[in-house]
Amino acid sequence: LVVAPHSRPTLLTGIVLSASLRALLPSTFLLCVGLALGVHWPGVDGLLVSYLLIMGMAAVMACFAIIVAMRFRTQQAAPLMQMGNFILTLFTTSYAPYALLAGWLQVVADINPVTNVLAGARQGFLGDVTWADTWPALLSVAGMLVVFGAFALRGMRRPGGNQQCSSRDRRRPAHSPTPRRISLFRSPPRRCLTRRPSWSSSAISSFVRW
DSSP states (O other), X not given: OTTOSSOHHHHHHHHHHHXXXXXXXXXXXXXXXXXXXXXXXOHHHHHHHHHHHHHHHHHHXXXXXXXXXXXXXXXXXXXXHHHHHHHHHHTTTSSSOGGGSOHHHHHHHHXXXXXXXXXXXXXXXXXXXXXXXXXXXXXXXXXXXXXXXHHHHHHTSOTTOOOOOOHHHHHSOSSXXXXXXXXXXXXXXXXXXXXXXXXXXXHHHHHHHO
């Protein structure tokens, strides 16, 4: 990702879209199993809200995984990517009702934005879908996506920065017909890209690689 010639937002968009679409497979499987065991049908509106929040959380976790990968730059940091999702989900009402949580866990659950996401995804399975439970979940997902996406873009920056090529460098041929003196203390000439890939091709290639 660091040495790719594409722009950082394009690469991040491909990775986020890939994670969001792949999250639909296990969620659909769990939904089918739950409905077969007698889970309440959430309705079309509840199902759409749940899928939207699932895709949003998958995008957030993809950005967090990029942050960890760009920070440590080793495969040994892979468990930390799963640990972040586990910690965010653990200190919510996912495993116990809010009334049964300890005092300090209730405070953490109130601060944790994933609590609102769980409430918005569950509302169709527990009762009616209301806007009062939907907008906090959407706002929490959007806020986390902005924060983690900004840090992911920062970690994906090129080590040497973006170098702008002048018109003189673009006109310079790759192989000069006249021999030049080679110096051991002079850096090699820069290779400038005269044509950058399109946004769609970059996003698709990033989507396939991830």
